[in-house]
């Protein structure tokens with residue numbers, strides 16, 4: 001009986017999924033931490049839990065992968081943002097984590113980044129004479145929602161520019177991270 005193309009694709013996906021599950025089960029049995037990989041850089045690395053099944057065999061179980069496969073956020077009980085089995089966190093936790101990474105990066109590299117920031121600010125002051133940075137900051141602190149809206153509007157009006165900026169930030173971050181990993 002001929003199988004529809006969609007059906008065949010579904011079956012082959014399920015087959016690959018079962019194969020990878022059994023491969024990971026075998027690998028987990030030999031390890032203390034979960035070896036699950038996704039994409040180029042993500043390794044689960046959660047501590048595995050060992051239990052004994054009904055037949056008396058020990059079974060390694062990854063609580064973090066169980067959450068991921070169920071589509072539950074790693075940090076809270078909400079559903080993940082993105083594709084189930086691939087996405088790790090809900091929208092809010094994902095944003096919070098990105099913010100935390102960014103903040104930690106700026107804190108850690110403050111000494112190297114400060115001269116760059118000073119240069120950028122000097123260039124901005126030269127281009128905008130009469131701009132009162134302190135007053136502007138006070139306004140942002142008084143109106144966080146409106147400040148956020150201004151920023152969002154700028155981003156939506158300059159999609160290419162923000163792409164470049166974000167890419168540059170990401171590249172620097174990745175390079176520093178790699179250097180640190182190489183040193184460790």
Ligand SMILES: [Zn+2]
Nearest residue numbers: 034044062065
């Ligand atoms: Zn895992």
Ligand SMILES: [Zn+2]
Nearest residue numbers: 073076090093
């Ligand atoms: Zn969450």
